[in-house]
Structure formats: C-alpha cells, structure tokens
Amino acid sequence: YATWWIRQTIERAIMNQTRTIRLPIHIIKEMNIYLKKARELSQELDREASAEEVAEVTGKPVEVIEKMFNMHTENVSSLDVAVSKDSDQQVLDTVVDQGAKEPTDILQSEEVRENLTEWLELLSDKQREVISRRFGVRGYHPSTLEQVAAEMGVTRERVRQIQMNALKSLRSILENEGMSASVLLH
Structure with a gap:
C-alpha cells in the first residue's frame, strides 16, 4: 500500500x-x-x-x-534570445506592450493635468478642497470620505454631498469645453 x-x-x-x-x-x-x-x-x-x-x-x-x-x-523560447543570428536585437524588443500608452494619450493626459488646476479654480473653495483631498491633487494624498471629513470638521455625508456637487460641476465645465468626463479617468 x-x-x-x-x-x-x-x-x-x-x-x-x-x-x-x-x-x-x-x-x-x-x-x-x-x-x-x-x-x-x-x-x-x-x-x-x-x-x-x-x-x-x-x-x-x-x-x-x-x-x-x-x-x-x-x-518554450526565451524572450532574451536574438531575433536572428546576424542581429543583436532580442525578441523582447519586437513584442508590442499592450499596456503601454499611446503618445497621443500621454499628451492628452498631460494636457488634462495642466487644465485640471484651471478647472478646479472654477469650483467653490469647499468643493476644490474636497476634490483635492479625495483624489490626491494639488499636493494632497488621496483620502477617504472619513479622513476628509475629520480634516475639514464636517460629517462624512456632507463631504460626499460636496464631492457629488463638485463632480457635477466639473462634468459641466468639461462638456462646455467639448470634452467627455472620461478624460479625467485616464
């Protein structure tokens, strides 16, 4: 056995x-x-x-x-092997990185980053503060609703309401500039 x-x-x-x-x-x-x-x-x-x-x-x-x-x-072949006997180029150098961003996407995200400060200035002081703290912009680290509420001395629900109003305002600002709100997600 x-x-x-x-x-x-x-x-x-x-x-x-x-x-x-x-x-x-x-x-x-x-x-x-x-x-x-x-x-x-x-x-x-x-x-x-x-x-x-x-x-x-x-x-x-x-x-x-x-x-x-x-x-x-x-x-199973190594990606470090040369493409051909005459070449120093490796197979890895010829494989397309599916996760890499296109240059146009990078330029667009840099443009969005530059415009974000401008767009945030169009919000009220409280809205700007909440968005900055929640999403980690303008020198802040991303924070939870509870953390922002404690730092601002208001309730978690109030922070959520301010955030929702601010996002609604940002969405209309973007639409007025002919952009989709999805540009903020990239």
Whole structure:
C-alpha cells in the first residue's frame, strides 16, 4: 500500500516539475496515454504513427490527439534570445506592450493635468478642497470620505454631498469645453 503512495508522489512531482509551463495532472496523464499508444503503434508499423491512426486506436477525435501531440512537442523560447543570428536585437524588443500608452494619450493626459488646476479654480473653495483631498491633487494624498471629513470638521455625508456637487460641476465645465468626463479617468 505504501509503495503505491510513494510511486504516485514521485509521478506527480515529475509531472509538476518537468515542464517550464506546468500543465494540470489530468492533462499530462491523458497526453501520456496517447503518447504510449503512439509508441506502441510505431513499433507495430515500423514507422511513426499518424494522429489519425492513434485516434482510430484510442477512439478519440483526431483534433484531440493532434492537440495533445502539439502540447507535448511545444517548445518554450526565451524572450532574451536574438531575433536572428546576424542581429543583436532580442525578441523582447519586437513584442508590442499592450499596456503601454499611446503618445497621443500621454499628451492628452498631460494636457488634462495642466487644465485640471484651471478647472478646479472654477469650483467653490469647499468643493476644490474636497476634490483635492479625495483624489490626491494639488499636493494632497488621496483620502477617504472619513479622513476628509475629520480634516475639514464636517460629517462624512456632507463631504460626499460636496464631492457629488463638485463632480457635477466639473462634468459641466468639461462638456462646455467639448470634452467627455472620461478624460479625467485616464
């Protein structure tokens, strides 16, 4: 009985640690079944067995067998490798960063930042103070409603009301300038 548990632990350790990208155990076991059938067929036929032949023997669809074979032969490449033998450029340098902002977005956000001070000046003193403290602008760190309420000596609800009115005013200011309120979110 203990032998079975030891064997299972060793098998699982091998399955979990041999691949660069870990696959679930049940996938590896299924892949091993198909690979074993392929090896047996190859010995019988004295040539490499095709995915169609393995599918016929196992009773599984050809697509499943091909998918398992592809997973088995898939190579993991480093992004630090050179694009070609003649080039010093790495693969990583050619991959597009999906999270990177477009230059136009950066310019727009800088423009918004510059205009924000101007827009805040159009609000009342209390509204300007609440927005500045809540969202961390004009030298403040972002604060919760409770923190702003304690610092200003008013209730949390009053801070929320002032904030809502200020945001409504900012929205109309932006609309008057032909901008969407979403520019403040970027």
